[in-house]
Amino acid sequence: MENEHEKYIRRCIELGKEAKAKGSTPVGALVVCKDQLIAEGSEGEQYIPKPIAHAELIAVLKAIQHLGSGDLSSCILYSTKEPCFMCSYLIRQTGINAVVFGTRTEETGGVSSAFPILLTDTIKKWASPPVITEGVLKKLL
Numbered sequence: 505m506e507n508e509h510e511k512y513i514r515r516c517i518e519l520g521k522e523a524k525a526k527g528s529t530p531v532g533a534l535v536v537c538k539d540q541l542i543a544e545g546s547e548g549e550q551y552i553p554k555p556i557a558h559a560e561l562i563a564v565l566k567a568i569q570h571l572g573s574g575d576l577s578s579c580i581l582y583s584t585k586e587p588c589f590m591c592s593y594l595i596r597q598t599g600i601n602a603v604v605f606g607t608r609t610e611e612t613g614g615v616s617s618a619f620p621i622l623l624t625d626t627i628k629k630w631a632s633p634p635v636i637t638e639g640v641l642k643k644l645l
Contacts, residue, residue: 513640515534519532519533520546526548530584531583543564543565545565560588583603583604583605585605585606586615595614603636
């Protein structure tokens with residue numbers, strides 16, 4: 505039986521395939537709040553300039569719009585890839601309480617890089633770091 509994390513990462517993979525078909529990096533992301541999917545994003549969506557059109561950023565912006573609030577502390581972000589520095593900063597600013605991803609980004613990742621923004625507890629204005637789950641369906645990515 506497929507667990508919830510796998511179900512949502514499978515949807516991220518579909519979004520990533522859509523992004524790839526449009527010539528972008530194959531990354532998909534979504535935000536789940538209280539067991540409900542509230543926002544999705546795929547890399548390179550047209551209404552945001554390409555350098556910042558990351559799937560995670562798009563999903564978070566849509567979640568903020570959906571909830572009418574910048575407080576996403578009751579939400580989980582799912583992504584095919586480990587969020588980069590930029591997306592990790594946004595995740596921390598909005599207080600997302602958990603991040604689930606498939607594969608690491610390494611040099612610029614919010615968990616695995618030399619600057620693990622998703623894990624730090626030294627920035628006082630941020631709440632506790634989100635719970636991190638990595639490697640979900642990694643073999644499919």
